[in-house]
Amino acid sequence: MSTRGGIAAATGTEALTTELPVGRSTGWWGMVMFVATEATLFACLLGSYFYLRFQHGGSWPPGDISKPKLLVPLVMTGVLLPSSLPVVWAEHGIRKGQRWRLRAGLAATLVMGATFLILQASEYADKLREFTITTNAYGSLFFVITGFHGLHVLVGLTMISWLLAASLRGGSFGAHRHDRVRNAAIYWHFVDVVWAAILFTIYLSPRL
Amino acid sequence: MSTTAAPAPGASRQDLTLLEEHWGERPSLRSWFSTVDHKRIGRRYLVTAGLFFFLAGVSALTMRTQLARPESRLLSPQEYNQLFTMHGTAMIFLFATPMLFGFGNFLVPLMIGSRDMAFPKLNAFGYWVFLLAGLFMWVSLPFGAAPNAGWFAYVPLTERVNTPGLHLDVYSLGLLFLGIATTAASINFIVTALKLRAPGMSLNRVPLFVWAIVATAFMVIFALPALNLDNAMLFLDRRFGTHFFDPGAAGNVLLWQHLFWIFGHPDVYIIVMPALGIVSAVLPAFTRRGVVGYPLIVLAIVTIAIISFGVWVHHMFATGLPRLSYSFFSAASSIITIPSGIQIFAWLATMALGRLVLKVPLLYLIGFIVTFVLGGFTGAMFALTAFDQQVTDSYFVVAHFHYVLIGGAVFPMLAGIYYWLPKITGRMYHEGLGRWAFWLVFAGMHVTFFPMHLYGLFGMPRRVYTYRSEPGWDAWNLVSTIGSYLLAIGLLLVLIGVVHAIRRGRPAPPDPWGGDSLEWSTESPPKPYNFPVLPEVHSLHPTWDEPSRESMGAGATEDRILAEGRRTLFTSELDGRRERVVEMPEASLQPLVLALALLVFFTTMLFAWYPVAIAAVVVVAATIGVWLWPPRRPERELGVST
Amino acid sequence: MPVDTRRDVTTRSRSELWRRRLLPVVLLGGGLALAGCSGGAPSALNPAGSGAGRVANLWWLLFWISIAVFVEVMAVLAWALLFRRRRDARVRHGQPLRFVTIAGAGIPLVILVTVYAIGLRDLAALGDGPDPGAPTIEVTGHKWWWEVRVQGGAGATANELHIPVGEKVRVRLRTADVLHSFWVPQLMPKTDLIAGEVRETWLHADRAGSYRGQCAEYCGTQHAHMAFLVVAEPRQDFDAWVARLAAPAAAPQTDAQRRGQAAFVQGSCAGCHTIRGTGANGRIGPDLSDVGSRWSIGAGAVPNDGGHLGGWIANPQTVKPGNYMPPQPVDPGQLPDLIAYLRSLK
Amino acid sequence: MSAHPGPRARLAGGLLLWYAVLGGAVAWAVHLFAAWGVDELTCASGRERIGALPLQAVVAIAVVLPALATVGALLAAALVWRRTAHPPEGLDEHPVRRSRLLAVVAIWSNLLFLAIIVLGGAALLVLPPCLR
Known part of the structure; x- marks a missing residue:
């Protein structure tokens, strides 16, 4: 198909009246809407961070708090972002009816997510020596944003464990029945992507 | 065309028995707590929201009595401040939205030709949470611990140092609790309208009420998080010593206002939008024609829903931000008037080109137009920063938003109550009683609130528990108080009319008005399965068009009868093409258990019994886990390869 | 009523009286008689300065536009009700989209763009504050009273500020606790007092008089009683007021006043209140150095006379429940002396 | 025009x-x-500068670019409007009518959004950026 023909086809009546999106289940839409409202919540949270930062003026972080160090959070990122891959792999597996892939993929994600939380605990232990949630608004923002995300990771891990438990039982999932797997996967990808935004906001932006 | 008789059901007697068996609920205590029928839940929403309306209304009457004369001592300032806060909070959160969601719950599946909402159990859960959250907030009042800093709860007044005690903890936790219900209901509405429409109901044939509910639900999805975050931060500030709003520790007090109004302004339209949907739904039956300019009203619904997110700073025009930044919001606030104007003139054109049947619902619609237009004028005035700075926080604002909210939401709700009462209860209301109630409500509303424009302009600030005698304030305040009693009597007559209809009313035929949407093709009240045969929609006014009506008669295809089990049909999002048949969930106690566990969580958070709160969280997680646990199926059916 | 006694009655213009007589006519005609029936109230429609004057003009423009559009809407509605009220079950079609788009979108767009432009001009004008050298008054909001100082001056007063007629005066706004809003309807639209920030507005009166102002942002229990008075007066009176604020309070003249001063300074009063030039220098409550000359007690709660003052000192909680002044254990014999002293502070 | 668009064209x-x-x-x-x-x-x-740029210029960019994007959407809406006016023979009318509804909504809404952006931008000509 030539480019010109492509443009003509794409701007033709038929292409312009093509139904997009199509064929999703109610569960998919429900999860997408839930993620949309959660994403808005995180957007407000990160927006509040920037609002307080720029309203504060002056040096940021305020007070005696030093700029956040990057090593641990980058390792955390390295653990969490790739943890979506086993979920994708597991989901593709169960669509083909390969239950072992579902189990293995979920287990791998579980391990990576748990590692992330352990690293976050060590990060907290480090930060708490410098400031706490009550030190000032920066401290409040830092712990509430990362804590709220950590809570989401915990919820995501609960969902993954729950899926894993159901898949171990047998009679739960197969090529024709994997809505729950996909919905939990959407949630997990969301938790992942939000971390990237948090990494940028909390750890990278004070250095810009 | 005459549409008084419902078409003969195309389902056989045998099918009807099966449907009754799968969908019917035998009356029992358990079924009362476990029902997932959208019609029962919708009715409960209406009744419960009505109860909260009554409480908030009594609060308002008490306040008006206090304000009848200057320097009255009926109420202490502490009492007055709790009353006005609860009045506002309850009217906005516990009455207006739930009442309209009640209409939505009852009507959306009926209007789109479905057998239930997309997530029936979630629906039941939403109701229970709404009920419990409402009680959670109201119970604080007799203990003198009710929220007392206005429904807007501005910091730093609401910080612990300025308002100790539980007042604001009740507020923040109560709204967070309630937010769960609102979000759940909104997701449910969106998904229901996207996937459960009858085959053939493409986007250009969706009833305007459904458009309005869906737009509202989208607004909730994107607006409510701002309020939730605000309340979470307030609670953390108060309870755990964070500093989000503390300017002494790098916090900022305007952050509260920004987040609050990012929610708060869309919320105005969250309240008004479904009510405008009711107007579009009721009008055709009493003008004997479809609403003029369907695409333009859809346009209005969609654009209002979007623009409403970009006008929030007009609530902050007096906070001293840069004037240039005000102008962007001033521009949006001005232009948002246009879609509203389009709707008003579309309705006027409908009336001018139709044949008016002057019954009580139409009276309320006329009252709505008169009142809402006046509220709209003052609304457009607020878009101008300079004028807003003069009258904001005065009684002029109180007049404005009561015109908009009573005119724009309560009048349509009342129209809706009279219009759908036959469908909901199976009984007709008493026309004469209804007319009396209308005139009292209409007169009471204007006598109460019109003078507020005046004494607002004359310099009387709002949220004052009393005032010094000033010429231009005293007399008009007394007029307002008298009006509020008229309004209360009128509303009492509405209530009497409803009770009278339920107890003594004539049995209602399936379609007493000759309405145009699908709910009128069901029985009054509808059977638990709504439609013996799911309709096939051929136009925007399916009850008025022959092919759509015939589709419910003899010769229906099996995929629209679905008598074998509790089933309904999925269709595609935009064009309403058939996709597949799905199984719907049975009645269950899980929604109630989940809501109760959340109640325990929020109550224990309020009283700082954190170990119990953690236990409640575990119960919540376990309930959800059980709720969603996949049913066991044979491996072959699942499609597992080894 | 103190406000009225101090208001210059002759400033009530002939046009205002004319409007007053017009009242019934306008009420019948449009139902909105605004300036006329406000009488002596602090009405935004009876402006006394350039800021409020501009907004009042904007209001009248908006008002008449609203009347015109309302008449248009009611005409269509009335036409429908009069000529379209037949019971007829026939369902009609036909889409007069042109009417809807012109009346519902076209005309409103023209109106809105016009008033937006005018509003923008007014917004810019309200931002056109006083010259850098203009007098600056520092106002601090407290729960529930206003602390007033002149920039650079030593003393303070409460709930009353003076401005020279015909000059723009800068007002710098701070809050000591929660949000308040500074509103003098006859002179200038509101400006909020934001915790942690400093806000500025300005006042300009083109005729002498007393103008009532009030806190407009809800600020807790006694938000209702947080009024103040702006006194616009000739320049030399204003200068005298500024000088008085810097000077010590008037010395007691009579024996009763002297006993009252002693009771004030040695008693609990001095813990919270300042009277300049005496040992009383508390900073919690308002500076009382000129309390005898003020228009009210308790930021507009009651008139400032001997009886109310005595009642206030004995138990402020019955007068203004919830305010931060506790009931005073004053010996009944001392109360008349205290009153006499405080009344003498002018 | 090609008879049937491929999946990518769709x-x-x-x-x-x-x-x-x-x-x-x-x-x-x-x-x-x-x-x-x-x-x-x-x-x-x-401050009244962001980096090297005066604040006014930055705000102007935030007005002009979105305005252009809105004009683009308006043109696209007009295209859909024209393409759905006379659908070619043999095409299912159902989605065409639905798209036409969306086209009407799109044209009007883009006009409204353009009006807001232009009105807001006009304030830039009158008000200095930091006047309070």
């Missing part, structure tokens, strides 16, 4: 439709958040 067509419907809304939202946020927060810091 995807492109569908996306074009949604750009027409939602483009103005998104552009306006970007304009609002950028222009307001930059103005309020830069003024709060007491």
Whole structure:
């Protein structure tokens, strides 16, 4: 198909009246809407961070708090972002009816997510020596944003464990029945992507 | 065309028995707590929201009595401040939205030709949470611990140092609790309208009420998080010593206002939008024609829903931000008037080109137009920063938003109550009683609130528990108080009319008005399965068009009868093409258990019994886990390869 | 009523009286008689300065536009009700989209763009504050009273500020606790007092008089009683007021006043209140150095006379429940002396 | 015109439709958040410059670019409107009518969003960026 023909086809009546999106289940839409409202919540949270930062003026972080160090959070990122891959792999597996892939993929994600939380605990232990949630608004923002995300990771891990438990039982999932797997996967990808935004906001932006 | 008789059901007697068996609920205590029928839940929403309306209304009457004369001592300032806060909070959160969601719950599946909402159990859960959250907030009042800093709860007044005690903890936790219900209901509405429409109901044939509910639900999805975050931060500030709003520790007090109004302004339209949907739904039956300019009203619904997110700073025009930044919001606030104007003139054109049947619902619609237009004028005035700075926080604002909210939401709700009462209860209301109630409500509303424009302009600030005698304030305040009693009597007559209809009313035929949407093709009240045969929609006014009506008669295809089990049909999002048949969930106690566990969580958070709160969280997680646990199926059916 | 006694009655213009007589006519005609029936109230429609004057003009423009559009809407509605009220079950079609788009979108767009432009001009004008050298008054909001100082001056007063007629005066706004809003309807639209920030507005009166102002942002229990008075007066009176604020309070003249001063300074009063030039220098409550000359007690709660003052000192909680002044254990014999002293502070 | 568009052309067509419907809304939202946020927060810091650029120029960019994006969406909406006026023979009328509804909504909404952006931008000519 030539480019010109492509443009003509794409701007033709038929292409312009093509139904997009199509064929999703109610569960998919429900999860997408839930993620949309959660994403808005995180957007407000990160927006509040920037609002307080720029309203504060002056040096940021305020007070005696030093700029956040990057090593641990980058390792955390390295653990969490790739943890979506086993979920994708597991989901593709169960669509083909390969239950072992579902189990293995979920287990791998579980391990990576748990590692992330352990690293976050060590990060907290480090930060708490410098400031706490009550030190000032920066401290409040830092712990509430990362804590709220950590809570989401915990919820995501609960969902993954729950899926894993159901898949171990047998009679739960197969090529024709994997809505729950996909919905939990959407949630997990969301938790992942939000971390990237948090990494940028909390750890990278004070250095810009 | 005459549409008084419902078409003969195309389902056989045998099918009807099966449907009754799968969908019917035998009356029992358990079924009362476990029902997932959208019609029962919708009715409960209406009744419960009505109860909260009554409480908030009594609060308002008490306040008006206090304000009848200057320097009255009926109420202490502490009492007055709790009353006005609860009045506002309850009217906005516990009455207006739930009442309209009640209409939505009852009507959306009926209007789109479905057998239930997309997530029936979630629906039941939403109701229970709404009920419990409402009680959670109201119970604080007799203990003198009710929220007392206005429904807007501005910091730093609401910080612990300025308002100790539980007042604001009740507020923040109560709204967070309630937010769960609102979000759940909104997701449910969106998904229901996207996937459960009858085959053939493409986007250009969706009833305007459904458009309005869906737009509202989208607004909730994107607006409510701002309020939730605000309340979470307030609670953390108060309870755990964070500093989000503390300017002494790098916090900022305007952050509260920004987040609050990012929610708060869309919320105005969250309240008004479904009510405008009711107007579009009721009008055709009493003008004997479809609403003029369907695409333009859809346009209005969609654009209002979007623009409403970009006008929030007009609530902050007096906070001293840069004037240039005000102008962007001033521009949006001005232009948002246009879609509203389009709707008003579309309705006027409908009336001018139709044949008016002057019954009580139409009276309320006329009252709505008169009142809402006046509220709209003052609304457009607020878009101008300079004028807003003069009258904001005065009684002029109180007049404005009561015109908009009573005119724009309560009048349509009342129209809706009279219009759908036959469908909901199976009984007709008493026309004469209804007319009396209308005139009292209409007169009471204007006598109460019109003078507020005046004494607002004359310099009387709002949220004052009393005032010094000033010429231009005293007399008009007394007029307002008298009006509020008229309004209360009128509303009492509405209530009497409803009770009278339920107890003594004539049995209602399936379609007493000759309405145009699908709910009128069901029985009054509808059977638990709504439609013996799911309709096939051929136009925007399916009850008025022959092919759509015939589709419910003899010769229906099996995929629209679905008598074998509790089933309904999925269709595609935009064009309403058939996709597949799905199984719907049975009645269950899980929604109630989940809501109760959340109640325990929020109550224990309020009283700082954190170990119990953690236990409640575990119960919540376990309930959800059980709720969603996949049913066991044979491996072959699942499609597992080894 | 103190406000009225101090208001210059002759400033009530002939046009205002004319409007007053017009009242019934306008009420019948449009139902909105605004300036006329406000009488002596602090009405935004009876402006006394350039800021409020501009907004009042904007209001009248908006008002008449609203009347015109309302008449248009009611005409269509009335036409429908009069000529379209037949019971007829026939369902009609036909889409007069042109009417809807012109009346519902076209005309409103023209109106809105016009008033937006005018509003923008007014917004810019309200931002056109006083010259850098203009007098600056520092106002601090407290729960529930206003602390007033002149920039650079030593003393303070409460709930009353003076401005020279015909000059723009800068007002710098701070809050000591929660949000308040500074509103003098006859002179200038509101400006909020934001915790942690400093806000500025300005006042300009083109005729002498007393103008009532009030806190407009809800600020807790006694938000209702947080009024103040702006006194616009000739320049030399204003200068005298500024000088008085810097000077010590008037010395007691009579024996009763002297006993009252002693009771004030040695008693609990001095813990919270300042009277300049005496040992009383508390900073919690308002500076009382000129309390005898003020228009009210308790930021507009009651008139400032001997009886109310005595009642206030004995138990402020019955007068203004919830305010931060506790009931005073004053010996009944001392109360008349205290009153006499405080009344003498002018 | 080719008889039947392939899947990629269909995807492109569908996306074009949604750009027409939602483009103005998104552009306006970007304009609002950028222009307001930059103005309020830069003024709060007491500066009137962002890097090398004067604040006024930054706000102007936040007006002009979204306005152009809205004009683009308006053109796309007009295209859908024209293409759905006389659908070719043999095409299912159902989706065409639905798309036509969306086209009407899109044209009007883009006009409204354009009006808001232009009116907000006009204030830039009257008001200095940090005047309070």
